[in-house]
Amino acid sequence: MPELFETKIRCVDLAEVRKRLIDAGGSLDTFVDQRDTYFQVSVGWLKLRISVDTAQLVAYHRHQGPDRSCTYITIDVTDPDLCRNVFGVLLGVRVDVVKTREKWKLDSTIVHLDEVAGLGAFVELETAVVPGMQADIAHRQHRQSLALETEPDIPTSYADLLLDLSH
Numbered sequence: 001m002p003e004l005f006e007t008k009i010r011c012v013d014l015a016e017v018r019k020r021l022i023d024a025g026g027s028l029d030t031f032v033d034q035r036d037t038y039f040q041v042s043v044g045w046l047k048l049r050i051s052v053d054t055a056q057l058v059a060y061h062r063h064q065g066p067d068r069s070c071t072y073i074t075i076d077v078t079d080p081d082l083c084r085n086v087f088g089v090l091l092g093v094r095v096d097v098v099k100t101r102e103k104w105k106l107d108s109t110i111v112h113l114d115e116v117a118g119l120g121a122f123v124e125l126e127t128a129v130v131p132g133m134q135a136d137i138a139h140r141q142h143r144q145s146l147a148l149e150t151e152p153d154i155p156t157s158y159a160d161l162l163l164d165l166s167h
Helices: 014-023 080-091 135-145 158-166
Strands: 003-010 027-039 045-051 055-062 069-076 093-106 109-116 120-128
Touching: 003 135, 014 093, 014 109, 014 120, 027 080, 027 158, 045 080, 055 080, 080 093, 093 158, 109 135, 109 158, 120 135
Parallel strands: none
Antiparallel strands: 003 069, 003 120, 027 045, 027 093, 045 055, 055 069, 093 109, 109 120
C-alpha cells in the first residue's frame, strides 16, 4: 500500500500560506468542494470522498509518532449514492465532513488549503514515501518553507474534530 507523511495545522491566514506556496515554487493543481462520509470501522478509517466529478472509497491507517505516516488504498466509485447507502447500512455513518479544498503541488509534497464547515481553516501537507527519497526530511523542509514549523500539529482527523464539537 502507498505510504505518506502527513501534517495537519490549524491556519489563521490561508492567504499568507498561499503567498508562501507561490514564493516556494508551488503550483495550484485543483480547487474543489468535497464531502467525506466516514463510516464506523473497528480498525483504521474508511471514508467515501465525493467531489463534483469523482468519488473514491479511501481506507487508511495512521501510524503514531512525531512524523505521522499513513498507509492507504483508494478505490474509484462510479455510484457514490449507492456506495454511501450500502456502507451506511452495513457499518453506520460516523460523520460527514464538508470542505472546500485547494490542492497545491510543491515538489514531492501535496499541500491542501482547507476550509472545513464547522471547524475553520487548515493546512495539510502530504509527502509520498518513495524509494530512494528521504520523505520525512522533504516533508519537514516544506513545512519550514511555508513558515509552519512552529505551529502545533493536529493529530486527529476532521471527523474526530467535528465529533468532539458535538459532545
